[in-house]
Amino acid sequence: MKVTQHIERANGKTLFSFEILPPLKGQNIQSIFDSIDPLMEFNPPFIDVTYHREEYEFKELPSGLLQKKIVKKRPGTVGICAGIQNKYEVDAIPHVLCGGFTKEDTENLLIDLDFLGIDNVVALRGDALKNEIYFKPEKEGNAYASDLVKQISNLNKGVYLDEDLQNSSCTNFCIGVAGYPEKHMEAPSMDSDLHFLKQKIKNGADYIITQMFFDNQKFFDFVEKCKKAGITVPIIPGLKPIATKKQLNLIPHRFKVDLPDDLIMEVVKAKDNDAVKQIGIEWCLQQSKALIQAGIPVLHYYSMGKAENIKAIASEIF
Template sequence: MSPPNLIQTHPLHTVSAPVALSYELFPPRTPAASDSLWKTIKELEATNPDYVSVTYGASGTNRDTAVELLNRLLNETTLRPLAHLTCVGNTAEELAEIVTDLLENGVRGILALRGDHPRDGSLEHPPGSLHHAQDLIELIRGVEQRRTALLCAGRVAIGVAAYPAKHPESPSQEHDIEVLLAKQRSGADFAITQVFFHAGQYADLVRRARRAGVTIPIIPGVMPLTSLRRLQRLGDLTGVEPVPELVRALASADDDGERRRIGVQATVDLARAALDAGAPGIHLYTFNEHGAALEVLDKLQLLRPDRPTFARRRATPLSASVLAG
């Protein structure tokens, strides 16, 4: 029998990775919302997250404000942005230009999404448009391959969506897992789940995914469950009923303070269940508000590594004209 090699015997080989932490932000719609968002960003930056994701509307409906937010994150903070990108309504040529601009200006993480179809059916697919996230992943890898010198032979981190409950348009949960496996085969590095409300849903998703051959990290996306209106709206969008006991507790709370305490504790319980099931990280959907997210983080008591305190400065901003298609 051969002796163990240095990697096998080195003590660092057995050290567990810290739990990853990330937040989701969306581009502000008004100057007042922008001021509020930047207060939130500064508060979240102090927790040393591993990255923050920036949403991007289907067909790039918030393209200019998304570009501006990405630019400011790169120029004015130490935060690492994960840029959402949707392919619905865009041609392969347009998407390649967008990806190129993102990479050349310092973005090193992209969340590749199909994007939602408008419910009124108003969206038209131009010739040469992409229809699936899997196609977008392959396009990103193609752009990356042509720019290995720029990336120092590195790789772009590509994330995708995963669904603890059945996707509203999917025929079955089994089909969702097949799609996730196909995304992995096309080059996805990790997945972030859509919102879920029941503690066992994350563990069940991971179990089914691993059985099917999915090996990439699956990060639970957790929403602070403090708003009854938001909870009900997301339940309608996802087709998943929120926990009835939580809905009743929020509805019968005497004031906003009590509602917040109830919702934060429910969120902590959901996140802890995911961590107990082996989740490699927590992704918090902030809705551009830091208060409840920080309370959840405080109660979870996740250890955070120190990060550099200096802000990165860039000479060339992302080009809104290029992203404008």
């Protein structure tokens, strides 16, 4: 079932969803199931599965030259989605990236997903590789998320890359895209960021999932700005409870989001990471309650494969 259909059928009730990482190469899918099992009592209608593109590693040869090697550290997104739908009978939503894919690769991936009965995808540009300053698209790939959305939307209309195909079948994907309440880190301004978000909706996106935020007012302001820009699709807030002191520096650096001073000082004063985890749970719980009170259709939690703190929050509200 499509995310938009889940929202419509909820009749105003706020739904619970979460996002998981594929395991590191060498681990099996049971590690994923172990992180999902504790959260199934809250009846998530869908679970997101991230995609991690290849990375480059360099090995020094005896000659002194460097050999570039492509490494995929977290493969398995498609297989995990199939496993989730088979085991739990809930919708699994794979992330599909521009980075690391040609347009033909993307088309073939989407055909596989369609054959598996997957109804939803999240279309993302993807991040730059660690050795890159800026994102570099594949030579024959999509450069922007809006281009990827358009390719998926074209498949939904039966338009494939090979124009000579006859009687081609239409896919029927519900397309999610990312939104940034504090703007994308590379956007020069919020207005320009909203301009490109609107382009993704124009190209066929059906809903928005936001980057994590820790101040609900920033989310509400973002929703209002989207409305003024003519964006009317559902906007799902992304939430993450802080769990370690290290994240005080890591989250703003990695994701370019602000942390409220009150939260920062509580974490700074905490005796250890167990205390930090409890602070993060309480903060995220209050965020969640306020969002539910505001009638938000879905709360989406970035679990990062750790269910304990998400379960503590969900137990209070779902």
